[in-house]
Amino acid sequence: MTDYPTLKExxxxxxxxxKRFSLRQERDRDVLKIYFERPASSLRAHSQKFTFAHPRTAIPGQSRHSQAYAELSNSSPVLxxxxxxxxxxxxxxxxxxxxKAEVLQDLQHLxxxxxxxxxxxxxxxxxxx
Known part of the structure; x- marks a missing residue:
C-alpha cells in the first residue's frame, strides 16, 4: 500500500x-469531511471533519468534481x-x-x-x- 503522509499527519x-470525501466552503475556510467504511456496530466515527483557513473571500465551487478542485492554489498546502x-x-x-446531481445529493443529506x-x-x- 502506498504511503499517505499528509493523511497520516x-x-x-x-x-x-x-470511502469518500467532500469539500465545502464556510465563510473564510475550507471544510474537508472524510467518510469511512465502518460496520454499523462500530464505535469509531463514520466521518471526520477538518477545517482549513484560507485568505480568499470565496471558493468557486464546493466539490472535487468541479473546477474548484483545480483552483485551490490559494488554499492551505496541507489541504x-x-x-x-x-x-x-x-x-x-x-x-x-x-x-445537478451533486446539489440534489447535498439536499438529501441536509x-x-x-x-x-x-x-x-x-x-x-x-x-x-
Missing part, C-alpha cells in the same frame, strides 16, 4: 477504510496535499456526478440531518413534559 491511520492523496485513494470508486435533529429535539421535549 492529520491523524488518519486507516487510509484503507476511507491541497490531502486532496491529492484522497483523490488517489478514491478515484476508482467515485462516479462523476453532474452539478434533509436527513435535519430530520435527525428534529427527532432529537422532539425527544428532549417529551422528556421535559
Amino acid at each position: 492529520m491523524g488518519i491511520s486507516a487510509v484503507e477504510s476511507i 491541497c496535499s490531502a486532496l491529492a492523496e484522497l483523490k488517489q485513494l478514491t478515484t476508482a470508486e467515485v462516479p462523476q456526478l453532474s452539478p 434533509e436527513r440531518v435535519m430530520e435527525g435533529k428534529l427527532a432529537e429535539i422532539r425527544q428532549k421535549i417529551e422528556c421535559l413534559a
Whole structure:
C-alpha cells in the first residue's frame, strides 16, 4: 500500500477504510469531511471533519468534481496535499456526478440531518413534559 503522509499527519491511520470525501466552503475556510467504511456496530466515527483557513473571500465551487478542485492554489498546502492523496485513494470508486446531481445529493443529506435533529429535539421535549 502506498504511503499517505499528509493523511497520516492529520491523524488518519486507516487510509484503507476511507470511502469518500467532500469539500465545502464556510465563510473564510475550507471544510474537508472524510467518510469511512465502518460496520454499523462500530464505535469509531463514520466521518471526520477538518477545517482549513484560507485568505480568499470565496471558493468557486464546493466539490472535487468541479473546477474548484483545480483552483485551490490559494488554499492551505496541507489541504491541497490531502486532496491529492484522497483523490488517489478514491478515484476508482467515485462516479462523476453532474452539478445537478451533486446539489440534489447535498439536499438529501441536509434533509436527513435535519430530520435527525428534529427527532432529537422532539425527544428532549417529551422528556421535559
